[in-house]
Amino acid sequence: MEPTPPTPPPQPPEPPRPGAPAAYQAPGPYTSPGMPYTAAPGPYGPHGPYGPPRATTNGLAVGSLVSGIVCCLPPLGLVLGIFSLRQIGKRGQGGKGMAIAGIALSSISTLLVVLGLITGQIQEGVRAFNEGMREAASARMPMELRTGECFVDEAGQGEYTLGVRVVDCDEPHDGEITGRFEATGFDAWPGERELTELGEERCETMATAYVRDTWSLTADSLSLYYTPDRRSWRAGEHRIACGIGGEERLTGSLRSDASTLDAGQLAFLTHVNPVEDALYAEPEDEPEDDLQANLAWAADVRAAVDSARSGLRGRTWEQSARGPVGAYLKSLDAASKQWAKLAAAEDAEAFWDAYDRAWELVPDEASSEARKALGLTHTPPEGPGEHDSV
Template identity: 30%
Template sequence: MNEPRGPYAPIGVPASPYGPPYPPRQHKTSGLAIAALVLGLVGCLPLALLPAIILGIVALTQTGPGKRPGRGLAIGGLAAAGVWTVGWVALLGNTMADPVHYTASPPSSGCATPSPGYANVCTLKPGECFEQPAVNGTYTSVELTACGGTHSTEVIGTFTAPDGPWPGEEKLKAEALTQCERIMAKNVDRSRLDAVGADAYLSYAGPERVGWERGVRTVHCTIHSPGSQLTGSVLAAGADLSIPTG
């Protein structure tokens, strides 16, 4: 048998007349993964969180082995968005969980300006006299009157209740009893009170719950006569009329 002559290629190894093969195509990093990471990192803006989560989830389906690069970026964006979400939920929970939580504010914000000749818990002053309304429950203002004439109530001093959530009527009443007994012993001339011969007792005027939650903490100690039998002031000479009364 004659042997073939000339150049040949080994069997099973095809000739490559067109040169070396092209390199594999390089995929670009997923733009959605990049966007998810950026939005996740700026999660301090609540509106960016939902888009970051959505884009991150979509980017996970586009990236990974054999797909476009950027899976780590997508995971990072989802993780950052998750951290910011937990932080925002915790913050909102702390500020909204307790609807009774008060916000301290200047006393004037809890009171309306009374009509001329009237006063409320924010405007009453030690030494003033007034007619207490003959009603059961709360009242918003009282009519001022001259202490030299007949009246039902005189303010003998003022104290500021401790700051905090609304204590309830009973606790506020107990605090008022303690403070007002101290102020009465300091400011009231018992001989004047006894000389009046009226049915009078120690009382107080303070904020109700709505006023308290608006920042009102002023409580006025009073001497009150249900039959408006007081005539003249019961205060001692040199009584402490400061607010609060020391």
């Protein structure tokens, strides 16, 4: 098959003769009859196939509205709104409504900020916010606290706590941690009663070791304990936290153990505290009801006094404390004789005859002077005696 010869290129039209009339101007590329667009510079006409371009939204107007809504830096929203109106007018952009709304909201917010600064509400709000952040950061479970840390517990006594707030011990607080221990020996959840009894026993011992200077305690001082509930126990929390506090909030730490006492202070309290413990163990029954229990108590007190006498005399005291400690020892000598007489009473009447004098010889004043010389609390606590003379 022979190849088809190529189509010769079209010949340019002949130029019109001078003076001859021309029905049409020289044709452009798209002026042939039947073409969809006439007199167009491009294939889609003057605006393209989708009509004229849409006007854009002014960015400053958007920023002004956002600043006015969130109330952060309200003057910024006001400035952005004013500038956006100028740009919208010049550029034919959209967003005029947003700019006006942003100016209005920012103006209100700016006015509120000014009023807040004048009245102090802004500063108060900032302080409250910072306080809340500090509280949230310091909220912890009691079992996580270290020995010696003080805390505030908003839960009432006997109520479950969701966490305590750690504070400096110089600030008012509900208690301070005296220690913690693991509740062992249980294969399953032992129950609240069992853990409560364990907490009472062990935490009392920890409180005694933590506060050796017992005169720093008040009449409403309490031994505290925090036990895990059933859910916490099943999650693996078996610790019991111990603390000491009071009915009213405390200020200052009560800690007075080997980590805070010097050698002289620790020696004095080691020998004297058993006397106080024996005095506080006075029976609830009157000697008429249980004479033997009261006689045994008096004998225990006399034994504690004699032990203190021996221990205090066996130590060489600092020069500043020798005189006060010596005077205290003389008071203990007199007390020992009277408590021995009380422990040997033949009946309830003889017991009462010796009772008041025995308490009078408990050397509070002499002990106060010795404590003062050693740098301990020297204000006597409330007397532990419960019996009245007859």
